[in-house]
Amino acid sequence: MGFARFLAVRNCRRNFSRTVALGVVTAMLSLTLFGGSLVVLSLQNGLTRFQARLGADVLVLPKDAQADGGLEGVLVQGRPLHFYMDASRLAALSSLPGVASAAPQFFLTSANAGCCSVAVQLIGFDPATDFTIQPWIRESYADDVGDGDIVVGSGISVPEDKTLKFYNTPCRVVARLSPTGTGMDTAVYMNMTTIRAMMRRAAELDFAAFQGIEPEQAISAVLIRTAPDFSPEAVAEAIGAAYPDLSAKPAHGMVRSVEAGLGGVTGTVGVLLFFVWLLCVGLLALAFQMVFSERRREFAVLLISGARRSILTRIALIEALIIASFGAAGGVFAGAFVLLPFAALLKDSFARPYLLPDASNIALLAAGAFGVAVLSAALAALWTVRRMDVMLREDM
Template sequence: MTRPRAPRFLLLRLAAQNVGRRLLRSLFLGLAVMIAVGVGFSGSVLGWTFRHGVVTSFSRMGADLVIVPQGALVNITSTLLTVQPTDLDLDESLGAVLRALPGVAKVAPQRLVRAGAEGRAINLIAYDPAQDFTVQPWLPAGQPTPSDPSSLLVGARGGEKPGDALTICGRTLIIAGRLSQTGVGPLDESLFISFAGLDALAAAARGSRPASSTRQGGPHEHHEHHGAQECLPDLAPGRVTAFLIQLAPDASPIQARFAIGQIPGVKIVVGNPVLTAARQSLGALLWGVTAFAGLLLLSLLFVVSLLFSAIVQERFREIGMLRAMGARPGQIVSLTLMEAVLLTGLGSVIGVGFGFLLIFVSARSLGAYFDSLGAPFEGPSDAFVLAAATLSLCCGVLLGVLGALVAGRHATRLDPYRMIQMESAP
């Protein structure tokens, strides 16, 4: 039972001896793999961080277009981030129509209502956390996005702070986060709730509204109706105040506005065209960086393949003797692959550690610089970092295996006698 295992250990021993025979060359090859894996790993993590920070910064600059009801009076500066109070609204189903239009990347519905909370009037803006791209980016770095429908976000000028409780329509809501200062009044002075939370409040308001408030009557009945309205007005379901739109990187703003303009009953508010063009260019730049990283890996594959071709060629006489002594072609290929795994595997492991060092140095230097500019610099989750490290390590080993496989298979196709007669490299 132990006889089949002996050749494997013999091949592994030979591979280790071959690695140590040309120590300087092995060190340079391992160093190349280490640098490639380290730069690839740290580049993926830092690239995600930069992209997240830049995308968040552009999201903080507002939407490219805002769709409001025809006849609504809006302030262009304010509507880039959120809606303004208006008695007009749109059907929620219009969002599906907008998403289907060419050039539209994101559609974020919002609904603003006037509500009463603990004896004072507030602006309550409902948003969809899954589709929002203008409100949640203003959360401070590291603060998670609230997922509980009974939670609220408060603008920078609001009197509440995270952890405070606010009673609306008999329901106690918790302030889950406080947005950073934007300089836009409607966003800094409002409270934000999810559409699910607003539906729950509307149901509570309908339950607390006296039955007599639905009848036309005397002053007492009107006072009861007015008291119910201080909590929350009677909201029609499926209505929104506006849709905030972000265009795709390759979209033409003019064509997008023309397509949206064919929808009756809406008005288009245009954001800053300079910011739109800059954000769209960012998307093309990120794709270019990804393509460059792919070409870097491809060039590393060629380098590793060339080096192992030279390694195999200088051992033609040795490999020919092994073949003449009965070594099978598969064993010759296995010997080359084991040597590649030893070199690239060790280089990849050290490369991952080198990548962590690069990330640490960048976080200490670039992170402080981004903070001084007020731009977010928040790294990805631990799961993403672990996946990037594992993928980089596997790619480093795989490149070595592929390069050695090409060279090893070429050696097995030659005649053993001719290989013995060949001159080995000095």
């Protein structure tokens, strides 16, 4: 084994350009395997976190809100939107059969102007009834969110003085939420008193979109938890029949819509991975065959000198493993360098929940991509060695 290793290392060094070329093919394979697997796992991770954060059974919005994408536009894609219905609808919906609890939310969009620190989605909730946002807040902040306090998503930068301004209303950042991989990471959360005061200030600043609306008499959405003996579909249908101007949908319908889009993306990535694997293994097999064919005389001399055929096999396999190991490692590092820093851009391009897995899972993906790439190169080399052995027997 020592003699075979010595010759393999020497051959790799002596034919550096050939070694690099084969390493690049292996790097392409490991890069694609690692990158594609990371994208698929991040999409699945984002969908799981989105399901956990949604926290409601039925979502009720004004019917015209659906034209702009509704809650999916706000929560999944992170599009700042605002739409309103009469606040009296909350009490009416709460009294319907099958409604165990109902919580209002109030949407306001900050402006890309000097009166606002950043243009984002502002979401107001009622601390007395909320069951979706506050459990999330409790993970990082134990106190109540008071008047003038805000909680920001993980994608929002917080200045050193922990103060953000919206419509000339300074607010104190009391916590930052854990990431979800959705549009919820770029939103700002506050209680109803704070967000309604902001809306009044926006109207005073002549923002036309918020004039003519009385904040105290408006809400944007109602999130409902159904009673145990009622299905979300039945409650949503009853709300639609009673209030034709409202859009009521089971929350899992939004999740299924997101999941359907996710299935298309992951299916495409899976097919791409398979074909890239076939292409790279084929290229490696062809490259090794060309390399070993050029070295038939070298191997024949070794056989004549008394070397066993098993030594030739070891030399070829060790060369392949050395080349593949360096190439696969380079491909994995390149994938990490490209994909990890730009996760936010990928989330925006997919318009789907996208959340990177934790470091341990990323390390497992990297190890798996490395192993598959090296094993694929070894199999391609082994196939070539067997063909070379047949040719050597014919020559001898």
